[in-house]
Amino acid sequence: MNNPVSQDQDWPLFEVFIRSRAGLEHKHVGSLHAADAQMAVEHARDVYTRRQEGVSIWVVRSSDITASDPAEADALFEPARDKIYRHPTFYAIPDEVKNL
């Protein structure tokens, strides 16, 4: 092997988002390596839409995404748990009342 592979030879990682059809949101489908964003779109076409899975592709460098920390999930999401009055089912309405 003339070209030993080393850690730093990987192209940047991109996350791929696909809109499956007009009217739906782009959804995360996976990731891939590419030299630049244009190549990432082209590779995403081949890797993630071989069976008409999409009509539009977004790619974003993984390093540009800021994520919440699983260790802080409770602090972030726990406060919404006891606020059941935010859901319509919290309110008891007599059956004879219609259209509510």
Place this chain on the structure above:
Amino acid sequence: MCHISGMYTQGLDTPGRDCGPSPDTAALEARFQQRVDADEKIEPKDWMPAGYRQTLIRQISQHAHSEIVGMLPEGNWITRAPSLRRKVVLIAKVQDEGGHGMYLYSAAETLGISRARMLEQLLAGTAKYSSIFNYPTLTWADVGAIGWLVDGAAIMNQIPLCRCSYGPYARAMVRICKEESFHQRQGFEIMLSLSRGSAGQRAMAQDALNRWWWPSIMMFGPSDGQSKHTEQSMRWKIKRFTNDELRQRFIDTTVPQAQFLGLLVPDPKLRWNEGTRHYEFGEIDWQEFQSVLKGNGPCNRERLEARRNAHDRGTWVREAAAAHALKQQARAQSARRTKDSEEAA
């Protein structure tokens, strides 16, 4: 406060790092096992035992390598496919295998191993891949047998992996299983055409079955007693069924298909047991399995050589793409600077 630089699925930063006071490992492991027992999915940035991470890296990267090396035996027949229809189908199938390799490498990367490192292990011959791909494809019927038997065995293995406890692996498997179904059906269709064809074509189909049957049932791996990873993997819900359970299921579903084709399964001890409602089958030659796994199969050297050549010959493309990206970046920056200074003036 813990700094988050990574990404929620793939771009892994430091795996398993602790924020704030860390409980001891035993407590973390107990909590982890509780989550697995409750069928919760484990995601890349969640805490996980080092053994779980290592097991997954090994399994997923081997799986990815198998998809990539698996392109070779079938690729061998693309230029000689007997019709345009068969040719476009085979190209699509081989392209799918490449795609499956990509999904799986991405899933493995979420565990903290780089793509380059996995590639290095494959090319250096230190990584394993499914030993089935070290057998040669001698005739066109082999392409049919691979789709029917090898992909059939792969599907049997992979369907339970869609429920694997590790989220990125499970998601990759869902995608792969959807695509594999066409692979198996096109293979069976080839076998069906041959088995309904001339005497020569029938003989070719039978010969392919003779050569691929035993390697296919070896694909499920060593018997349960000999499988060193099974027990722990099942506890972690990486694996849902044992090797022998999956092998039995494969034989039970495949033998009637062979009978439909009018082909003979090359196992004189094969017989239906009405009591157990399963097929009994003969002794598997595990020496052959171990020998192929160790590198002494008919095509081990050829397969690795092909991968190394592909890597070496692609070097200039990778370098050119990287140089192009740098140049585009520099151009965009200088255009921005010019625009900024014009606006300032």
